[in-house]
Amino acid sequence: MARAIPTNPRKSASQKRSLATVEALLDATARVLTREGYDRASTNRIAATAGVSVGSLYQYFPNKEALVAALVERHNREMLELLRDALKEVASLDLAAAMRGLVRATVDAHLVDSALHRIFAEQVPRMGQLAKIEDLQRETFLLVRAYAEERRSEISVRDLDSATFICVTTVEALTHEFIINKPDALDGDRDRFIDEVTRLLVGYLQPGRA
Amino acid sequence: MARAIPTNPRKSASQKRSLATVEALLDATARVLTREGYDRASTNRIAATAGVSVGSLYQYFPNKEALVAALVERHNREMLELLRDALKEVASLDLAAAMRGLVRATVDAHLVDSALHRIFAEQVPRMGQLAKIEDLQRETFLLVRAYAEERRSEISVRDLDSATFICVTTVEALTHEFIINKPDALDGDRDRFIDEVTRLLVGYLQPGRA
DNA sequence: GGAATTTGCGAGCTATGACTCACATTGTCT
DNA sequence: AGACAATGTGAGTCATAGCTCGCAAATTCC
Numbered sequence: 001m002a003r004a005i006p007t008n009p010r011k012s013a014s015q016k017r018s019l020a021t022v023e024a025l026l027d028a029t030a031r032v033l034t035r036e037g038y039d040r041a042s043t044n045r046i047a048a049t050a051g052v053s054v055g056s057l058y059q060y061f062p063n064k065e066a067l068v069a070a071l072v073e074r075h076n077r078e079m080l081e082l083l084r085d086a087l088k089e090v091a092s093l094d095l096a097a098a099m100r101g102l103v104r105a106t107v108d109a110h111l112v113d114s115a116l117h118r119i120f121a122e123q124v125p126r127m128g129q130l131a132k133i134e135d136l137q138r139e140t141f142l143l144v145r146a147y148a149e150e151r152r153s154e155i156s157v158r159d160l161d162s163a164t165f166i167c168v169t170t171v172e173a174l175t176h177e178f179i180i181n182k183p184d185a186l187d188g189d190r191d192r193f194i195d196e197v198t199r200l201l202v203g204y205l206q207p208g209r210a
Numbered sequence: 211m212a213r214a215i216p217t218n219p220r221k222s223a224s225q226k227r228s229l230a231t232v233e234a235l236l237d238a239t240a241r242v243l244t245r246e247g248y249d250r251a252s253t254n255r256i257a258a259t260a261g262v263s264v265g266s267l268y269q270y271f272p273n274k275e276a277l278v279a280a281l282v283e284r285h286n287r288e289m290l291e292l293l294r295d296a297l298k299e300v301a302s303l304d305l306a307a308a309m310r311g312l313v314r315a316t317v318d319a320h321l322v323d324s325a326l327h328r329i330f331a332e333q334v335p336r337m338g339q340l341a342k343i344e345d346l347q348r349e350t351f352l353l354v355r356a357y358a359e360e361r362r363s364e365i366s367v368r369d370l371d372s373a374t375f376i377c378v379t380t381v382e383a384l385t386h387e388f389i390i391n392k393p394d395a396l397d398g399d400r401d402r403f404i405d406e407v408t409r410l411l412v413g414y415l416q417p418g419r420a
Numbered sequence: 421g422g423a424a425t426t427t428g429c430g431a432g433c434t435a436t437g438a439c440t441c442a443c444a445t446t447g448t449c450t
Numbered sequence: 451a452g453a454c455a456a457t458g459t460g461a462g463t464c465a466t467a468g469c470t471c472g473c474a475a476a477t478t479c480c
Contacts, residue, residue: 015426166410264459
């Protein structure tokens with residue numbers, strides 16, 4: 001199917017109309033992905049949905065991969081923004097309350113466009129440019145790692161890197177499952193979920209303060 | 211690319227040669243998947259690698275999806291076997307030691323064929339028959355849920371379903387990241403990883419016993 | 421107003437890969 | 451040995467989807 005070995009961007013040129021075209025393409029990509037799934041999401045279908053021709057699509061994105069990658073980037077940016085805000089709001093609280101706030105923010109982030117998020121997780125191959133799907137985790141790690149440094153005195157785990165890795169991976173995975181595959185046990189009970197995860201974290205970071 | 215709307219199996223007929231053919235096809239599928247990735251893994255390539263003709267492939271598997279699904283099933287079976295064994299061996303230990311044993315078993319399970327496991331996680335779309343990739347989680351939940359029931363008195367979390375969900379999801383995600391994306395923090399330090407995860411679990415299930 | 425440039429169009433070219441089918445080989449049973 | 455079934459073969463068919471290219475419309479500039 002693919003003939004050329006893809007390369008870098010193409011026209012980043014963007015005046016008035018073209019910006020709208022790019023937006024329309026990204027929005028259409030999101031819609032087609034969630035409605036049809038990754039492999040049914042052909043560039044022709046996406047262009048049609050955007051009300052744009054295939055030719056225009058390839059004027060702004062060198063190939064399908066780059067198009068989807070751009071959407072991934074936009075989505076990750078939105079999610080990270082929520083986390084950054086939460087980190088600020090939580091700065092003055094005690095550790096348990098802070099953790100609670102961060103877990104809540106993670107849940108909110110996963111609700112931004114959970115259908116799209118699910119497609120990224122379940123169907124989009126993490127290869128080439130699309131490997132950046134996992135950048136979300138890496139960037140989250142960095143943000144939280146810096147935060148943990150500031151809170152060093154309240155955390156009784158020896159190695160901050162390990163502790164951050166464990167917390168970030170855990171909260172991400174639990175939240176993902178909670179939002180995407182709503183477990184019967186906690187169905188819809190968002191606050192109970194947040195409580196439980198917070199207990200898990202605090203019990204790990206501050207053992208003995210049960 | 212696909213023309214027909216796939217259906218059920220085909221020939222399950224299996225005498226002497228044919229069993230070997232099926233085995234060869236599954237092995238070849240695993241090798242091609244790990245070496246080339248999911249979308250480079252064409253049925254022609256797989257058949258060639260197996261030393262078999264495409265025609266034979268389609269005698270035993272109605273389509274590519276079914277072939278990969280069969281491989282997924284085999285892999286999940288192997289991993290679950292390790293967990294089942296560990297659950298038996300751990301029956302008489304105290305909860306903390308038991309948790310440690312289960313975490314270790316999870317790590318071992320992820321080492322069975324981690325390259326293949328990575329492909330399943332990162333590249334194989336969870337659709338149709340391939341949705342069974344996630345059966346591993348579901349079956350693990352059931353096994354652990356039953357085990358938790360027996361240990362009810364040692365667990366101070368109110369809702370066993372939630373607790374099981376949290377523990378299983380957490381251990382799976384952490385182990386997966388540890389094996390697949392070896393974090394710098396814990397690089398290669400398997401025992402330290404197991405210690406840390408065990409602390410996380412015990413702190414949650416038995417708060418106050420730090 | 422006209423020329424140059426940017427943006428948009430979409431039929432069609434091409435590669436690829438899933439799958440078929442008419443035939444060949446091997447194995448089994450009496 | 452002969453016959454019938456089981457198993458294996460691989461060139462070829464067909465549908466699809468990524469991508470191009472020659473042209474048209476809209477914008478901008480002088």
